[in-house]
Amino acid sequence: MTATQGTATERTGAGSTTEWETVVGLEVHCELATATKLFCGCRNAFGDEPNTNVCPVCLGLPGSLPVLNRQAVELAMRLGEALGCTVRPSLFHRKNYFYPDMPKDYQISQYDQPINVDGFLELPDGSRVGIERAHLEEDTGKSTHVGGGGRIHEADHSLVDYNRSGVPLVEIVSRPDVRSGEQARAYVNELRAVLLATGASDARMEEGSMRVDANVSVRPAGSATLGTRCEVKNLNSTRSLGRAIEYEARRQIDLLTAGERVVQQTRHWDEADGRTHVLRSKEEAFDYRYFPEPDLVPLVPDDAWRESVRQSLPVLPAERRRRLATATGAVPGEVAVVVERGLDELVLAALDAGGEAQRLLVHAEHDLAGEPADALDPAALAALTRMEVAGQLTATQAKAVLAELVASGGDPAEIARAKGFEAMGDDALAAAVDEIIAANPDAWGRYQGGDAKVTGFFVGQVMKATRGRADGKAVTRLLRERAGA
Amino acid sequence: MGAMGGRISRDDVAYVAGLARLELSEDELELFTGQLAAVLDHAADVEALDTEGVVPTAHPLPLVNVLRDDVVRPGLDRDEILGAAPAVEEQRFRVPPVLGELP
Numbered sequence: 001m002t003a004t005q006g007t008a009t010e011r012t013g014a015g016s017t018t019e020w021e022t023v024v025g026l027e028v029h030c031e032l033a034t035a036t037k038l039f040c041g042c043r044n045a046f047g048d049e050p051n052t053n054v055c056p057v058c059l060g061l062p063g064s065l066p067v068l069n070r071q072a073v074e075l076a077m078r079l080g081e082a083l084g085c086t087v088r089p090s091l092f093h094r095k096n097y098f099y100p101d102m103p104k105d106y107q108i109s110q111y112d113q114p115i116n117v118d119g120f121l122e123l124p125d126g127s128r129v130g131i132e133r134a135h136l137e138e139d140t141g142k143s144t145h146v147g148g149g150g151r152i153h154e155a156d157h158s159l160v161d162y163n164r165s166g167v168p169l170v171e172i173v174s175r176p177d178v179r180s181g182e183q184a185r186a187y188v189n190e191l192r193a194v195l196l197a198t199g200a201s202d203a204r205m206e207e208g209s210m211r212v213d214a215n216v217s218v219r220p221a222g223s224a225t226l227g228t229r230c231e232v233k234n235l236n237s238t239r240s241l242g243r244a245i246e247y248e249a250r251r252q253i254d255l256l257t258a259g260e261r262v263v264q265q266t267r268h269w270d271e272a273d274g275r276t277h278v279l280r281s282k283e284e285a286f287d288y289r290y291f292p293e294p295d296l297v298p299l300v301p302d303d304a305w306r307e308s309v310r311q312s313l314p315v316l317p318a319e320r321r322r323r324l325a326t327a328t329g330a331v332p333g334e335v336a337v338v339v340e341r342g343l344d345e346l347v348l349a350a351l352d353a354g355g356e357a358q359r360l361l362v363h364a365e366h367d368l369a370g371e372p373a374d375a376l377d378p379a380a381l382a383a384l385t386r387m388e389v390a391g392q393l394t395a396t397q398a399k400a401v402l403a404e405l406v407a408s409g410g411d412p413a414e415i416a417r418a419k420g421f422e423a424m425g426d427d428a429l430a431a432a433v434d435e436i437i438a439a440n441p442d443a444w445g446r447y448q449g450g451d452a453k454v455t456g457f458f459v460g461q462v463m464k465a466t467r468g469r470a471d472g473k474a475v476t477r478l479l480r481e482r483a484g485a
Numbered sequence: 486m487g488a489m490g491g492r493i494s495r496d497d498v499a500y501v502a503g504l505a506r507l508e509l510s511e512d513e514l515e516l517f518t519g520q521l522a523a524v525l526d527h528a529a530d531v532e533a534l535d536t537e538g539v540v541p542t543a544h545p546l547p548l549v550n551v552l553r554d555d556v557v558r559p560g561l562d563r564d565e566i567l568g569a570a571p572a573v574e575e576q577r578f579r580v581p582p583v584l585g586e587l588p
Contacts, residue, residue, distance in 0.1 A: 034555050035556065040558075041556060041557055041558030049576065051563050051576055054561055067553045068552050070553065070554060071555035072555070100580040155582045157579055158581075159574055159578065160580055162578070301550075
């Protein structure tokens with residue numbers, strides 16, 4: 001695939017080639033982790049009994065008036081600051097459309113004066129995706145379509161639950177800086193990490209508290225103008241997101257290569273058949289007739305509020321990657337998984353306690369996945385890595401000791417002794433190797449004849465004979481010595 | 486062209502009526518085109534004023550940051566609200582099939 005490069009080469013009839021570049025902008029809706037809705041005191045909760053968290057405001061009953069939730073503003077500001085946005089005075093507008101899940105017949109949203117503008121998100125590979133805006137708006141109710149196999153156009157009727165109506169959302173709009181499905185996935189993963197770190201949202205795609213739409217276009221590589229874009233919806237996982245972008249870019253390249261043009265459309269991703277299907281064309285696009293919401297006054301966070309938000313932010317993932325990379329001598333992309341697992345503090349503490357950087361990173365990435373490593377003593381972990389680099393424990397033995405440390409704590413040297421992981425002396429190891437060679441003359445002949453494939457056999461046999469106490473590298477070295485190589 | 490000439494056309498009125506899901510007769514279209522043009526004429530009087538250097542007014546009230554604390558308050562009883570609905574199914578509001586997808 002050419003996905004990671006974001007370009008594809010097409011051979012035209014004339015034999016000339018065109019490099020295509022995929023251009024993606026992402027719109028992400030996230031439900032904010034407040035106790036109540038954006039404009040009323042109804043509970044903001046997922047999975048409650050239908051229509052149990054409703055009141056005159058979120059049902060759009062006449063005479064009800066919205067009052068803005070301070071915590072929703074605070075969380076939006078936290079996200080804005082975390083994304084390096086300018087947090088600015090903002091207004092609410094009414095976005096008018098008729099749809100039964102929006103009982104007022106308008107959605108209160110922010111239009112031309114959003115609260116957060118002009119930020120960026122730094123991805124683990126070091127690339128930056130610009131953030132155009134991250135604004136506040138309310139969620140709609142939830143419709144269930146009955147009949148027609150749940151398909152909206154064939155439904156007999158729909159059922160509406162207004163528990164979600166009025167739940168606070170931020171809509172985060174990126175600049176068209178994303179160049180592949182893979183980068184889009186990295187963007188969404190990183191955004192989720194920032195949302196979790198700031199406490200703004202639980203960001204669960206599968207529960208719908210994080211929803212992603214992708215604007216996809218293609219253009220000849222090197223072109224500065226944007227191609228005609230299509231908006232792709234119904235992306236329910238980062239996997240769908242990546243697949244849908246690759247498919248949609250391919251579809252557009254095929255059209256252009258065939259001399260046709262791309263029509264601006266909203267398209268629906270079908271996970272089952274792996275394609276996008278047209279939902280509506282630009283001509284059918286809604287006209288929302290935005291106008292200022294007369295029931296809400298302007299939102300003008302003062303300097304003190306913005307400062308207190310900035311002060312309360314935790315260290316964000318990009319900075320944590322940089323910090324860990326600097327401390328371990330790795331590059332930020334290599335330590336992304338460790339930071340994602342939240343093990344960077346442990347590694348840093350173990351480094352301070354004299355641990356060996358490379359072994360610490362390997363354990364954090366491979367041996368502590370899914371383990372409750374919070375209780376792990378950094379000093380014990382550091383001591384374990386020192387034993388490894390001193391040749392007192394093999395990698396396999398170290399893993400076993402580490403598992404014991406996670407489960408029950410203790411001193412790694414004592415655990416190693418208790419498990420019989422006494423450091424194998426050079427003499428004992430050499431004797432074990434010689435024994436195996438003597439017992440397998442045919443295989444040894446092949447090894448001496450230069451058949452590298454039997455190396456694994458000999459290492460395995462020595463491991464078996466020593467019950468895993470041998471160091472694989474040392475065995476390989478001894479085999480080479482014995483063969484006189 | 487509308488009755489008052491230029492400010493709003495009959496097609497504009499038909500379009501806005503469509504957005505508002507209003508079905509208007511030919512006579513009504515004619516009538517409302519004239520009425521809306523008159524409203525726009527009135528609003529246009531403001532355009533005659535010199536607003537150079539005047540900050541746009543977002544809201545008539547001299548207030549900003551009217552906020553409430555994030556505290557749950559009791560809402561309405563489900564039986565009561567569903568009792569007010571024309572049709573109910575599975576504790577939800579039953580509505581006619583929806584044509585056209587959400588934005």
